[in-house]
Amino acid sequence: MAIKKVKTALDKKTLAAIKKSLEIRRDNINDELGKITKEDKYEHEAHKAIFPEYGDKSDENANEIATFTDNLSLGKSLEDTLRDIESALDRIKKGTYGICKYCKEPIRKERIKIRPISSACITCKKRLKGEA
Numbered sequence: 001m002a003i004k005k006v007k008t009a010l011d012k013k014t015l016a017a018i019k020k021s022l023e024i025r026r027d028n029i030n031d032e033l034g035k036i037t038k039e040d041k042y043e044h045e046a047h048k049a050i051f052p053e054y055g056d057k058s059d060e061n062a063n064e065i066a067t068f069t070d071n072l073s074l075g076k077s078l079e080d081t082l083r084d085i086e087s088a089l090d091r092i093k094k095g096t097y098g099i100c101k102y103c104k105e106p107i108r109k110e111r112i113k114i115r116p117i118s119s120a121c122i123t124c125k126k127r128l129k130g131e132a
């Protein structure tokens, strides 16, 4: 199937505002990740959850594990969001932002406002989930 050339429904000003807010969110997430993870030079993962050192008593050990588990799951969800933001910014750069990656039709403005990292229109999303 040939890719249709479609004009994005978003004007330059809206796009610039979205880009700005995505960049702010990205910076905030990077800050958060910096607090709960450390960069690991030896492994290919960008971030590793910090294992805290509270002490050697058994309740302290239990707390260390609890915090580590929290950091791990929070870090994972932050990284997922970060990836979505990065790919949205990439689409802005390439000029494909606001276009559904499946049907190549413009994504409704209302949807983008609510979920600026959307890469698919509601119709395709629903179809993929088996809801339509």
Ligand SMILES: [Zn+2]
Binding pocket: 100, 101, 102, 103, 104, 105, 120, 121, 122, 123, 124, 125
């Ligand atoms: Zn679509």
